[in-house]
Every structure is written in structure tokens, then in C-alpha cells.
Amino acid sequence: xxxxxxxxxxxxxxxxxxxxxxxxxxxxxxxxxxxxxxxxxxxxxxxxxxxxxxxxxxxxxxxxxxxxxxxxxxxxxxxxxxxxxxxxxxxxxxxxxxxxxxxxxxxxxxxxxxxxxxxxxxxxxxxxxxxxxxxxxxxxxxxxxxxxxxxxxxxxxxxxxxxxxxxxxxxxxxxxxxxxxxxxxxxxxxxxxxxxxxxxxxxxxxxxxxxxxxxxxxxxxxxxxxxxxxxxxxxxxxxxxxxxxxxxxxxxxxxxxxxxxxxxxxxxxxxxxxxxxxxxxxxxxxxxxxxxxxxxxxxxxxxxxxxxxxxxxxxxxxxxxxxxxxxxxxxxxxxxxxxxxxxxxxxxxxxxxxxxxxxxxxxxxxxxxxxxxxxxxxxxxxxxxxxxxxxxxxxxxxxxx
Amino acid sequence: xxxxxxxxxxxxxxxxxxxxxxxxxxxxxxxxxxxxxxxxxxxxxxxxxxxxxxxxxxxxxxxxxxxxxxxxxxxxxxxxxxxxxxxxxxxxxxxxxxxxxxxxxxxxxxxxxxxxxxxxxxxxxxxxxxxxxxxxxxxxxxxxxxxxxxxxxxxxxxxxxxxxxxxxxxxxxxxxxxxxxxxxxxxxxxxxxxxxxxxxxxxxxxxxxxxxxxxxxxxxxxxxxxxxxxxxxxxxxxxxxxxxxxxxxxxxxxxxxxxxxxxxxxxxxxxxxxxxxxxxxxxxxxxxxxxxxxxxxxxxxxxxxxxxxxxxxxxxxxxxxxxxxxxxxxxxxxxxxxxxxxxxxxxxxxxxxxxxxxxxxxxxxxxxxxxxxxxxxxxxxxxxxxxxxxxxxxxxxxxxxxxxxxxxxxxxxxxxxxxxxxxxxxxxxxxxxxxxxxxxxxxxxxxxxxxxxxxxxxxxxxxxxxxxxxxxxxxxxxxxxxxxxxxxxxxxxxxxxxxxxxxxx
Numbered sequence: 001x002x003x004x005x006x007x008x009x010x011x012x013x014x015x016x017x018x019x020x021x022x023x024x025x026x027x028x029x030x031x032x033x034x035x036x037x038x039x040x041x042x043x044x045x046x047x048x049x050x051x052x053x054x055x056x057x058x059x060x061x062x063x064x065x066x067x068x069x070x071x072x073x074x075x076x077x078x079x080x081x082x083x084x085x086x087x088x089x090x091x092x093x094x095x096x097x098x099x100x101x102x103x104x105x106x107x108x109x110x111x112x113x114x115x116x117x118x119x120x121x122x123x124x125x126x127x128x129x130x131x132x133x134x135x136x137x138x139x140x141x142x143x144x145x146x147x148x149x150x151x152x153x154x155x156x157x158x159x160x161x162x163x164x165x166x167x168x169x170x171x172x173x174x175x176x177x178x179x180x181x182x183x184x185x186x187x188x189x190x191x192x193x194x195x196x197x198x199x200x201x202x203x204x205x206x207x208x209x210x211x212x213x214x215x216x217x218x219x220x221x222x223x224x225x226x227x228x229x230x231x232x233x234x235x236x237x238x239x240x241x242x243x244x245x246x247x248x249x250x251x252x253x254x255x256x257x258x259x260x261x262x263x264x265x266x267x268x269x270x271x272x273x274x275x276x277x278x279x280x281x282x283x284x285x286x287x288x289x290x291x292x293x294x295x296x297x298x299x300x301x302x303x304x305x306x307x308x309x310x311x312x313x314x315x316x317x318x319x320x321x322x323x324x325x326x327x328x329x330x331x332x333x334x335x336x337x338x339x340x341x342x343x344x345x346x347x348x349x350x351x352x353x354x355x356x357x358x359x360x361x362x363x364x365x366x367x368x369x370x371x372x373x374x375x376x377x378x379x380x381x382x383x384x385x386x387x388x389x390x391x392x393x394x395x396x397x398x399x400x401x
Numbered sequence: 402x403x404x405x406x407x408x409x410x411x412x413x414x415x416x417x418x419x420x421x422x423x424x425x426x427x428x429x430x431x432x433x434x435x436x437x438x439x440x441x442x443x444x445x446x447x448x449x450x451x452x453x454x455x456x457x458x459x460x461x462x463x464x465x466x467x468x469x470x471x472x473x474x475x476x477x478x479x480x481x482x483x484x485x486x487x488x489x490x491x492x493x494x495x496x497x498x499x500x501x502x503x504x505x506x507x508x509x510x511x512x513x514x515x516x517x518x519x520x521x522x523x524x525x526x527x528x529x530x531x532x533x534x535x536x537x538x539x540x541x542x543x544x545x546x547x548x549x550x551x552x553x554x555x556x557x558x559x560x561x562x563x564x565x566x567x568x569x570x571x572x573x574x575x576x577x578x579x580x581x582x583x584x585x586x587x588x589x590x591x592x593x594x595x596x597x598x599x600x601x602x603x604x605x606x607x608x609x610x611x612x613x614x615x616x617x618x619x620x621x622x623x624x625x626x627x628x629x630x631x632x633x634x635x636x637x638x639x640x641x642x643x644x645x646x647x648x649x650x651x652x653x654x655x656x657x658x659x660x661x662x663x664x665x666x667x668x669x670x671x672x673x674x675x676x677x678x679x680x681x682x683x684x685x686x687x688x689x690x691x692x693x694x695x696x697x698x699x700x701x702x703x704x705x706x707x708x709x710x711x712x713x714x715x716x717x718x719x720x721x722x723x724x725x726x727x728x729x730x731x732x733x734x735x736x737x738x739x740x741x742x743x744x745x746x747x748x749x750x751x752x753x754x755x756x757x758x759x760x761x762x763x764x765x766x767x768x769x770x771x772x773x774x775x776x777x778x779x780x781x782x783x784x785x786x787x788x789x790x791x792x793x794x795x796x797x798x799x800x801x802x803x804x805x806x807x808x809x810x811x812x813x814x815x816x817x818x819x820x821x822x823x824x825x826x827x828x829x830x831x832x833x834x835x836x837x838x839x840x841x842x843x844x845x846x847x848x849x850x851x852x853x854x855x856x857x858x859x860x861x862x863x864x865x866x867x868x869x870x871x872x873x874x875x876x877x878x879x880x881x882x883x884x885x886x887x888x889x890x891x892x893x894x895x896x897x898x899x900x901x902x903x904x905x906x
Contacts, residue, residue, distance in 0.1 A: 146758050212764065213764060361597075361788055362596075363594065363598075363790075367791070372886075373597065374872065378885050378889040381889045395754075
């Protein structure tokens with residue numbers, strides 16, 4: 001499924017190979033690498049300058065020291081010289097290609113447009129899958145790993161609804177909200193032909209599945225959408241990679257939706273990155289008692305857009321450029337609002353009233369209705385069968401759509 | 402001279418009759434015991450000799466040989482002390498042999514000649530064909546449980562000898578109280594704000610359905626299990642005797658009057674070894690906790706903390722109602738017909754699936770989940786999540802139904818169930834299930850829907866029908882048809898295990 005256009009000529013390949021090799025150098029993060037590349041735009045030349053032993057004599061190395069490298073220069077050069085003997089740029093490129101991972105650089109046709117004019121663009125992106133899905137209108141759905149049934153349900157259902165109207169869902173493949181969003185996007189692809197695949201942006205190398213429990217989701221996203229990372233194969237789950245990953249999520253999205261977040265959390269850093277890029281940030285309000293909504297409620301207090309339904313998200317997407325899904329969204333939205341499936345049966349209506357809009361246990365429903373346990377379960381089962389109520393574990397929640 | 406005295410030894414929960422043959426003849430003074438005695442039995446030599454001498458009776462300074470017949474059967478325990486002593490005294494002419502005819506003896510001797518109680522008097526006495534049995538005084542009630550023998554007791558060896566020679570009286574036994582005495586049980590009225598859990602406990606008691614409770618610490622799982630046993634009807638004559646035999650063989654204290662009439666509650670700790678749980682041990686094959694729970698409730702708290710091998714060993718008894726324990730020197734069978742009630746946290750921190758945050762990683766949850774094998778979890782007809790009750794419901798006077806009212810309903814259902822030819826609805830299967838548990842039209846619709854949505858499995862449907870039958874019985878529905886309401890509730894009472902244990906995939 002790899003449809004990334006091949007680079008024009010072998011020259012680009014040499015550059016790719018050396019760029020990958022540079023990314024394997026210890027102590028050389030994206031920021032430092034970008035500064036060095038600004039001083040010496042040719043990756044092959046930079047590689048040679050950094051990894052040749054005793055480079056202090058070379059005029060290029062002297063220039064590089066002046067640009068960026070201060071402090072531990074000699075140790076770094078020693079380590080790089082060592083790495084220069086072990087890392088073979090051509091072999092590294094071959095290894096990525098054979099693993100189905102393509103390297104795209106700014107200037108490549110496949111490089112996402114939105115990142116071209118980013119304030120902090122990646123030097124290189126590793127991708128597995130079809131990068132062109134990132135060209136569709138996109139919404140990032142992010143949130144806490146410690147999510148509640150409330151947030152998981154919203155992330156999944158709204159992701160489905162967005163994908164069904166042609167909006168690609170970007171997320172980070174973490175547990176909780178991220179996983180639910182990707183899961184919903186994949187489910188919508190099953191239901192609607194031609195729907196855009198999910199975009200998964202991860203912090204580790206594309207062969208380092210993190211968290212391990214997401215292995216199935218990783219392979220599905222890579223197969224039917226695209227997996228993106230800044231790290232070369234083998235890149236571990238170092239802490240600094242995740243905030244860096246969040247900035248790419250924000251950079252790739254037309255709008256960022258935070259479904260649930262605790263008072264502190266990675267989702268809030270994604271929201272910050274989005275604000276810095278003038279992208280709309282939406283938050284789903286939650287109960288004031290819920291720790292899992294403390295972060296999102298905080299965002300709302302600070303002026304984030306309120307997201308109470310999928311239409312709120314669609315309305316926040318920028319118009320124009322011929323790629324807005326708003327037209328379809330409006331018709332879709334009115335269809336949803338026009339036909340709410342209210343039950344005619346008085347028992348079912350009474351139980352829905354007792355259920356309200358927060359997850360509840362059967363025990364509580366029995367107390368609220370004062371019905372027998374059997375009668376409560378009978379009516380509840382009917383509502384579940386009709387899709388008006390969803391069950392998650394022992395909890396029952398009323399859903400609108 | 403030769404004497405032959407009748408007694409019995411324990412093997413598993415059964416007594417085996419043993420004839421103690423004593424031969425006293427001229428030769429160098431010695432005392433030998435043959436016939437496969439184990440250590441405790443061989444030590445009888447020293448106890449018997451000391452007891453006879455300190456009772457002021459003459460010890461023959463001759464060659465004494467004791468044979469325990471049948472000699473091929475290994476014998477364990479100190480219960481043969483008394484018959485050996487009587488045998489020696491008869492063989493040496495202290496007690497006239499005709500006085501010991503038709504009498505069996507069971508009991509341990511102290512060095513001062515006192516008689517001590519031994520474990521297993523009920524099965525031991527059962528194995529004895531003699532009309533008269535002599536036992537230690539504190540075992541008298543236990544020995545009389547069967548009611549087949551004339552049970553005589555004496556406090557010391559001297560008193561036994563005196564009574565045999567007609568020089569003294571036997572101790573009289575207090576008759577067992579006729580009315581079964583029910584100890585005060587924990588009342589179900591204490592469980593408030595948890596209608597689902599209360600109903601599950603009631604259904605488990607009425608239909609004998611095994612119950613799994615999953616919930617955070619402090620949700621009241623142990624409290625519910627303790628109340629369940631109070632809902633069970635008193636044991637009938639056969640069950641009481643069987644339970645009493647097992648308890649007697651295990652050396653457990655029996656209630657006043659000897660007969661165990663109340664269903665037992667056994668709650669072994671999760672560090673219990675295989676032998677402790679299913680029975681065994683090296684020399685003396687002792688019944689385990691599952692056999693002691695026969696007729697009552699086996700409560701396994703912290704199910705996931707039990708060793709997986711121990712839990713797997715429960716599968717045979719759950720199917721067959723008995724357990725066979727085999728050792729190199731033989732195998733025995735113990736009854737094990739119990740109601741299994743298990744409780745577990747959903748995950749190591751206990752909060753998965755509840756209203757608080759689970760702090761466990763997905764891997765930790767899956768690891769925890771793997772400790773509970775699918776075949777074992779499938780045995781539970783009832784699987785419920787127990788949540789902390791609403792605190793508002795816990796204050797003020799309880800208006801919930803108490804144990805007495807619910808127990809009456811349970812007893813009624815058990816009576817109906819016996820008319821179907823089974824002791825509990827749990828045992829309904831095949832044709833019986835088709836005859837007595839037919840889903841109504843709307844109920845069938847519900848089951849088909851649930852099957853299509855993969856909410857239940859085909860095998861789960863039978864279990865749901867059984868539970869629905871019990872629910873219908875409890876509601877007084879006498880027809881064979883199962884209402885939609887009962888099927889819906891039965892489905893809710895058998896939650897999906899993955900959902901209960903908070904495993905996502």
C-alpha cells in the first residue's frame with residue numbers, strides 16, 4: 001500500500017540515507033539537527049563532517065562548532081566518530097525500505113503541506129502507509145490514557161461520525177482516548193467506502209510498538225491509514241519524544257479536539273501546540289466532579305471552543321480551499337437532529353428519563369424507578385437492542401445518536 | 402491366651418473395621434504390634450502400657466503380640482489404644498473374655514489411663530457391626546448420631562474395666578436435642594442499596610447456582626457470602642449425616658448434639674495448599690475444605706490469588722460432586738457437593754469497571770485476568786459486578802427484606818425443584834431444561850438478539866435459562882414458560898467476564 005512517490009533520482013536517496021544515519025547519532029535531537037542542517041544543508045556532507053575522526057582540522061567542522069555545538073564538543077565528536085564506524089547510511093535506508101517505512105523530507109511531494117509552513121517542522125518524517133490521507137481535512141482527537149466510559153464512548157462515536165463525512169482523524173495511538181478514536185475511525189471505514197484512513201502519529205520508531213497493548217491497532221492504522229514518526233526504526237520510548245510527537249499531531253490537524261484530560265496531561269500539551277499554530281482547540285465538557293474532565297473544563301474556562309456534538313467540531317474546521325466538508329456536514333447534521341429516535345413506549349421513555357445522561361448502574365436505576373429488578377432489566381435490554389443505550393461493563397449510558 | 406477385640410480405623414471419610422488380636426504367652430517380656438501400624442499407631446505400645454499400669458491394673462510380664470487385622474491395610478491414628486489395652490487385659494485374664502463379647506472399643510489413651518476423643522467417631526462407629534460401642538465421654542454425642550448402636554462411655558480405662566466386670570456404672574449420655582438449633586446468622590437486611598447483589602445471593606441459594614462476585618475492596622463481597630449461607634434451608638437427614646461424617650473424619654468440632662444440621666460455610670484463605678483444599682495429606686487422607694463444604698457454601702475470597710493449579714482441581718468436584726484423591730498407598734473418594742461462591746477484585750488496584758480510576762496498566766490487568774481460567778469462570782451461572790453502595794442508603798433504618806423472609810422463599814423454591822427430580826435448578830439439563838424452562842416468545846427474541854450481538858454464547862444460553870427458571874420460581878411463576886423479564890434479569894446476572902474484569906480486548 002506504499003504509494004509514496006519515489007524521489008527524483010539517486011541524489012535524493014543519498015540524502016535520505018545520510019539523514020537517517022544522522023538521526024541515529026547520540027545526542028543529536030531534531031532541534032540541533034535542524035540548526036546543523038541550516039549551516040550545512042547537504043546531509044551527506046554533514047554526516048561526513050560529523051563522523052570523520054579528528055575533524056577539528058576540517059574547516060567545515062570548525063564552522064559547525066561556531067554554529068551550534070558548545071560544551072561537550074569533544075565528547076560528542078568522539079561518540080559520533082564511533083557511530084560513524086558502525087552506522088552504514090545505505091544499509092539504514094535499505095532496512096527502512098524493506099520494513100515498508102519511507103522517509104519523507106520537506107520538499108518531497110509526499111511531505112504534508114500543513115507541516116511545510118510549520119513553525120517547528122520535522123527535519124524528516126518516517127511513514128508507513130498512505131501519507132496522502134493527511135491531505136484531507138483533519139481533526140486531531142486526543143485525551144487522557146486514564147479515560148472513563150464517557151470519554152471513550154465520545155471519542156469512538158465522534159471519530160466514526162467525522163470519518164463518515166470525509167474528515168481524517170489524527171491521534172497518537174496511546175491507550176484510552178487515542179485508541180478509542182482510532183478504533184472508531186477504522187470502524188467507520190468498514191461502514192463507508194472511500195472514507196479517509198486514520199493518521200497515527202507515534203513517538204517511537206515504527207517498529208517499536210508502544211504501548212505493547214496497541215499492537216493490533218498499530219498494524220491496522222499502518223495498513224489502512226498511515227503511521228507517522230520522527231524517530232528512525234529502533235527509536236525507543238524516551239520521554240522527550242512524546243511532547244515532540246504532540247507538536248506534529250497539532251501541526252497535522254485543522255482542529256484539535258480534547259475529549260477528556262486530567263488536570264495535567266499530554267493532551268493539554270497538544271492543545272498548547274495547536275494554539276501556537278492558530279488552530280482551533282475544542283474541548284468536551286464533563287462533570288465538574290470528574291478528575292478526568294478537569295483538564296478539558298479548564299481549557300473551556302480559558303476559552304477553548306465547546307464541543308457538545310460532532311457538528312460543533314465540523315463548524316470549527318476552516319472553510320475555503322475547496323476541501324471543507326462543511327457542506328456535507330450541514331446536511332448530515334440536520335439529518336441527525338431531525339430524526340431523534342424517541343421511544344413511543346411509556347416504559348422505555350420512563351427508564352430513559354431515570355437514566356439521564358450520565359453512566360448508571362442497574363442498582364441506581366431500580367432505586368430511581370422503583371420498579372422490580374426484572375422489569376428494569378427487561379426495559380433496559382430493549383433500549384440496548386434499539387441502540388438508545390450502550391452498555392460498558394456494568395454501566396449503562398444513554399446515547400443521542 | 403488369645404483375645405480378639407473389635408474396633409475401626411479411618412480411611413478418608415469412611416471407617417474400616419479392624420480386629421485387634423492380642424496374644425499373651427510365655428517368653429521374654431515384650432510388646433510387639435504388627436499389621437502395618439503407622440508411627441502414631443506403633444507408639445500405642447508405650448501409651449497402652451503406661452495407661453494400664455497407672456490405672457492400677459496388672460501388666461503381664463510375658464511376651465505380648467498385637468496383630469491388627471486385616472493386616473494388609475495400613476492403620477493410622479491413636480484410636481486403637483483402647484481396644485489394645487482391653488485386648489491385653491482380656492488375654493491376661495483381668496477381664497473375663499465373655500464380658501467383652503459383642504462390644505467394640507474406640508478411643509485414645511492418656512498415660513494416666515484417661516480416654517481421649519479421636520477424630521472421625523461417626524464413620525468409625527458406622528463401620529462397627531457390634532451392638533455396643535465404648536467411646537470416650539466427649540465423643541458420646543458424636544457416636545450416637547447414627548442411632549444404630551448402644552453407645553457407652555467412661556472417663557478412664559479403670560472405669561471401663563470396672564464397668565465390664567460389672568463393678569461400676571457406664572456414664573450416661575445426654576440425649577441430643579430434638580429441635581435443630583439454628584445459630585444466629587448474619588442478616589440479609591444489613592445489605593442495602595445493592596438490589597442486584599441481593600438478588601444474586603437469593604438466586605444462588607434458591608437454585609444452587611455458583612456465584613462469582615467481582616468488585617472493588619469494600620463493596621461488601623464477603624458480607625454477601627456470609628449472608629448467603631443463612632438463606633440455605635437446613636440439611637435433610639441424609640445430607641446432615643454426610644456432612645457430619647466428613648466433619649467428624651476431619652476432626653472438626655461438631656455442634657452440640659453431634660449432628661450437623663446447618664449448611665456449613667467454609668472460607669479457606671487463598672494460600673491454601675492443594676491438599677488442604679481438595680483433601681489428602683500423606684498418611685491420613687484427610688478431607689479438604691471442599692469436602693467440608695459439602696451441603697453448604699465454599700467461599701473463595703480473592704479468587705485470583707489462589708494458585709491456578711488449586712483452582713483447576715475444583716473442576717472435577719464441580720462437575721461430579723465428589724473428589725477422588727489418590728496416593729501411592731491407595732485412593733479414597735470424598736464427597737464435595739458444595740455451592741461455590743467466589744469473590745475477586747477486577748484488577749490489582751480493584752477499581753477497574755467501577756466509578757474510580759483503575760491505576761493498573763492494561764498488561765497488569767491482563768496478567769491478573771489470566772490467573773482465572775476460562776473453564777472455571779464458565780462454571781459460574783451467576784457473575785455479577787458488586788459496586789460500593791450509595792452512601793445515602795447506608796444510614797437510617799434498613800427497610801430491606803431480612804434473611805427470614807428470603808429464606809422462606811428459598812425453601813419453597815427448593816421444594817418445587819425436588820418435584821422436578823433434581824435437588825437444585827443448577828442441575829437442570831437437556832430434556833429437563835426443555836421441559837421446565839421454555840423461553841416465551843419475547844424472551845426467545847431477546848436471546849436471539851443477544852446471540853447475534855455476541856453478548857452471550859450458545860452454551861451461556863442454557864445457563865441463562867436455568868437462572869431464569871430459578872427467578873421465575875422465586876416470583877411464584879409455576880408454568881414452564883420463562884417470561885422476558887426473567888431472561889433479561891438472568892442475562893444481567895451473568896455478565897461477560899472480560900467486561901467484569903476490565904480487560905479491553
